[in-house]
Amino acid sequence: MKLLQSLYTIIEEKDDSFSIKLNAKHIIYQAHFPEKPITPGVCILQIIQELAEIKCHQKLQLDQVNNLKFVNPISPGDHQKIDVILNISENLNVKGYIKSDKIFTKFSILFKI
Template identity: 45%
Template sequence: MTLLNDFFTILDDTGNAVTIGLNREHVIYKAHFPVKPITPGVCIIKIVTELLERKLGVQLRLSQVKNLKFIIPISPIDDPQVTINFLHIDQETSGLTRARGEITGQQSQVFTKFSILYTHR
């Protein structure tokens, strides 16, 4: 299941930064949580993965979440737009891809920091 163009849309894709809009009406937010929705961690990882696949033009399989820090919950109501900043992307000849970055809001607050390892499918 892809989340692009359903759970989120790409608003701007410049260099290593991708700004997305979150669909506050999506069914996931109705379950997590109806009164004060926040973006589930698994959806954050999926968004990062889909954006990285799109950027690199390869299909990726999550291999290891090396580091994942949820600093501030991402609310589609309070923060309908966030930016995924890929601070470092390393594609190894062995078929591994390492991605490190952060998700920030419009006021430059950091919501999430990530360091993830993928294999190519």
């Protein structure tokens, strides 16, 4: 399920990064969690994949998660705009992090075509 244009929108794209805006009214935040919503890890992984696909100009398939650390929760109420930094190697190993005023997620994920 694509999350672009529903859970988040792209504000700006640069060479190695995206600035995105989270949709605090998305239904996922009503369940995860209503009083203090945070972005689920599976959604963060999907966002990374979708943005990597945009950079690679092709559909990617998750192959291996080498490292995925959720350092701080991403709350759409506190951080609607976040930056996703992607460094993509030729073998489709995507390394990077998600940040705003602090680091939220660090990752190293291998995709395949």
